[in-house]
Amino acid sequence: MEHFITPFLNAFAINSTWREPIATLFSLVVLVFIAIVVRILGKLINHFVIKKTIQRTQTQWDDIILEHGVFSSAASIITMMVLLALYPAFFPVQNMALTLLGRVLVAWLVILITQLITRTLDAINEIYKAASPEVAKRKPIKGYLQMGKIFLYIVSGIIIITGLLDISAIGILSGFGAMSAVLMLVFKDSIMGFVSSLQLTGNDLVRIGDWIEMPKYSADGDVIDITLQTIRVRNWDMTITSIPIYALISDSFKNWRGMSEAAGRRVKKSIFLDMKAVRFLTEEELNHLEKIPLIEGYLSSKRAEIATNNAQLDLAKDDNVSGRRLTNLGTFRAYVLAYLKAHPFVSKEMTCMVRYLESTAKGIPMELYFFSSDKGWVNYEGIQSDIIDHILSVMGEFGLRVFQDLSGWDIPNIEKQ
Numbered sequence: 001m002e003h004f005i006t007p008f009l010n011a012f013a014i015n016s017t018w019r020e021p022i023a024t025l026f027s028l029v030v031l032v033f034i035a036i037v038v039r040i041l042g043k044l045i046n047h048f049v050i051k052k053t054i055q056r057t058q059t060q061w062d063d064i065i066l067e068h069g070v071f072s073s074a075a076s077i078i079t080m081m082v083l084l085a086l087y088p089a090f091f092p093v094q095n096m097a098l099t100l101l102g103r104v105l106v107a108w109l110v111i112l113i114t115q116l117i118t119r120t121l122d123a124i125n126e127i128y129k130a131a132s133p134e135v136a137k138r139k140p141i142k143g144y145l146q147m148g149k150i151f152l153y154i155v156s157g158i159i160i161i162t163g164l165l166d167i168s169a170i171g172i173l174s175g176f177g178a179m180s181a182v183l184m185l186v187f188k189d190s191i192m193g194f195v196s197s198l199q200l201t202g203n204d205l206v207r208i209g210d211w212i213e214m215p216k217y218s219a220d221g222d223v224i225d226i227t228l229q230t231i232r233v234r235n236w237d238m239t240i241t242s243i244p245i246y247a248l249i250s251d252s253f254k255n256w257r258g259m260s261e262a263a264g265r266r267v268k269k270s271i272f273l274d275m276k277a278v279r280f281l282t283e284e285e286l287n288h289l290e291k292i293p294l295i296e297g298y299l300s301s302k303r304a305e306i307a308t309n310n311a312q313l314d315l316a317k318d319d320n321v322s323g324r325r326l327t328n329l330g331t332f333r334a335y336v337l338a339y340l341k342a343h344p345f346v347s348k349e350m351t352c353m354v355r356y357l358e359s360t361a362k363g364i365p366m367e368l369y370f371f372s373s374d375k376g377w378v379n380y381e382g383i384q385s386d387i388i389d390h391i392l393s394v395m396g397e398f399g400l401r402v403f404q405d406l407s408g409w410d411i412p413n414i415e416k417q
Helices: 002-011 016-056 061-067 070-090 096-131 133-138 142-165 169-178 180-186 188-203 257-261 283-289 293-313 328-342 377-398
Strands: 211-214 219-226 230-235 240-244 265-273 353-356 364-372
Touching (some): 016 061, 016 070, 061 070, 070 096, 096 133, 142 169, 142 188, 142 219, 180 188, 188 240, 219 240, 265 377, 283 293, 328 353, 328 364, 328 377, 364 377
Antiparallel strands (some): 211 219, 219 230, 230 240, 353 364
16 A cells, blocks of 8 residues: 555655655545445445345245344445455554554454344344244243353453453453352343243243233233343233243242133132022912023922922921922022023033032122133123123022122111111
């Protein structure tokens, strides 16, 4: 480069004192100009050749690589490599400043290579999720890629420091050995997160899309992201909760995935019945209730069975103690069970029962235990609400009533009742 600059310096009769600084400055300007030209060419190729070619393809992975700026990083690396290749030719004689500049350029190249690798890892994660969405939910690789990034940053940092300071990497590594306790403290969350990620993934405890509950962290919603250190949960009020990933191993949490994968979603509701309303049914009431299609067969068979049993015991018709009689409570329970089994949105494959719980001061709890075949939240709530509405409405046909504490309306009407 000096051969090209010398004639110009002689033509302007530049003093020998200023020749070297001016020559160096001119070389820098030319070198920067070449770098800018190479960079512009790289951008043009990236936009008009690579981008247009990718847009015409049917595959998705190349679009993901383009969106993550992998080709842009590659163009920057090529520009820096051109600079480093031309640097010795432009500056054959090195002084302290030029030597430091060369080291900075090498360090910048390492940074660009690191950027390229990290962008490639991000693109790999997106390609993995796009290619196998279900597998990606069960086996996310984002945490492992983040661990790889941390290792990459450490290696890049060592290379940059050794290059800038012109020292041996062995000295830095020996210093790291002495600082291992400090490093363990600094990277404690990352190390614990990595180990926890292995356990979570290996045991298939949590997937993206799972509904989890963790009251300790006020988390109740869908898992939207799993990283090396945290799990992000979108709660039902649309807030976002971040949970340390190792907390899922050390603490307890509830995962509703089993419900979503099952044939139905459980409904467990209790209705408290007034014990004072429980009694035997009269023949007229039995004849009336036998007209209900759902329990017509039940009442018919039960009445015949009871009549046969009482006839064998030779009991009087008005003997309510020694013989068997149908009660309004038992008949109502049979009706509710038949109603649930006939309901179109109650799962026929899973448990369905109606039972009594232990009596309390608030009456007899009659528990409805069944599974809704529609597991969607809104539909699920609507189905069980409709069932409870119906049961409360028909209860009077059986001579039963719900137990409830006195309200403001009840007090002035006690004497009337």
